[in-house]
Amino acid sequence: MKKLLILALCSSFAFTSCVSSKKYNELAAKQKNTQDLLNSCTVKLNECLTEKTAASVRAKQLEERLADMRQTNQDLIQSSKELTMLTSKGATNLEKSLESLKEKDLKITRLQDALNKKDSVTLALVTSLKKEVGINDPDIEVNVEKGVVYISLSDKVLFKTGSYEISGRANEILGKVAKVINGKPNFEAMVEGHTDNVPYRERNGLIDNWDLSVKRATSIVRALKDLGVSPERLVAAGRGEYDPLVPNTTAENRATNRRTRILVLPKIDQFYDMIEKEMKTLEKQG
Template identity: 70%
Template sequence: MKKLILLSVVSMFILGSCVSKKEYAALEAKQKETQDMLNTATVKLNSCLSDAAAANARVEQLRDQLADLRKANQDLIDTKGNLTTLTQKGAENLERSLESLKERDLKITRLQDALTKKDSVTLAIVTSLKREVGISDPDIEINVEKGVVFISIADKLLFQSGSYNVTNRAKEILAKVAKVINSKPNFEAMVEAHTDNVPYKRDVLLDNWDLSVKRATSVVRVLESLEVNPQQLIASGRSYYVPLVENDTAENRAKNRRTRIVVLPKIDQFYEMVETEMKNLAEGK
């Protein structure tokens, strides 16, 4: 990947003298996109490596405990000279302890595999969103936060000032987001609308709560019109209570007026996956 980036940069310098400014800018934007994708992949890789190291350390600890128990069992047998001094019940208890450690080891391995798979899917979604939506617009941010993927769109791209009607420019962006959501039928998309702290009251809308909820439902309706399964959609209004920055300047208030589309796995399906693994373990599969 690093070689690909270096080749891209060198190509940009070589072509810079013989291509138009528009082509040069396109190449430069492509290089930035590639670099951002590499940075994201590197962060996820480091996280996965850290998680894997922790899981491996735990596995080694359990294996050491297993070895200690086996040695203790053998020492008892060797010391007494025969199995008559070790009651049948005690032997069964020790064997159950050994089996329990084996099961725990297997559970950790399976859960680690599940988490690794989830991280891989998360990274794939980020890559898909960046490819479909594009990252050249500073008013569109795609990132991962607390294990979930989100795309944050500035208020000025989605709505006219004080309005909850989605603009045509926003519909173009949402069409690309819909394409990614439709490719992940096992995920949900929560539309989370935020306002600044300037009091709002117009027509039937009483306050900023009403405005944020109405904006969230407006975006949901656009996604639904783009054939996104309504069962995957959640409309959420946050009013002005979760600001990114203080609402002390016009610029900061503009930052706080935003809509986030959060793409996250269905919790019930995640628990179902874990329960299935536990059931397979109990049945010895």
């Protein structure tokens, strides 16, 4: 499937472009921190699952031993009170061990539920976008990359060559995207503009491909704002020619690299707080 490319430059390059880049870098840094935390959680989860498997085997052995000890206990009560007391103490310790294993299993389940909840929200969002935007258009792709839902649009769907003016068809598609975003108040939308490496001839106040990518991203952001998406939830970013999907060696590859991506992602602060809270809870119970 072809991927889309969007480029845009802010109306005032010296001010708007810098602000957009700063917002993008901040969000990218937060996203990286979140991804690192997720990776850490995944590693810890895998370790816990391994421990759980071993603990389950141990628990079964303990349960069998406990049953034997209880039977032995009943027999020994008849002959020795002291021995009965020692056996009861041993049984109590085993019961405490089983209870500890159950608590650990509960911790693993809670962490798994938190990750499953995030995955469920992502899946629901992808389903909504595919339903609204459509999945049979080769110039439109809805997918998940590193836990982030994105819509990739070919530049021919959105803009004319070298232009940042949105087409009529683009407005139709963006209207559907805006509907999904507005239905997810805890999500933000980041628009990324991408170009190929063919040098852009300076005109209309645009200097290069980077300028064009930023201006295109800004055009999409404004369109989403006009369609009712809160501007506080929108970020415009231009990647220029510096994040290609494929080498710019053929006309077809260059067309693939000319794209616009709309990333729909949970508000980083809220998601980070959720994971951090869950990790602290596990540490206190550990």
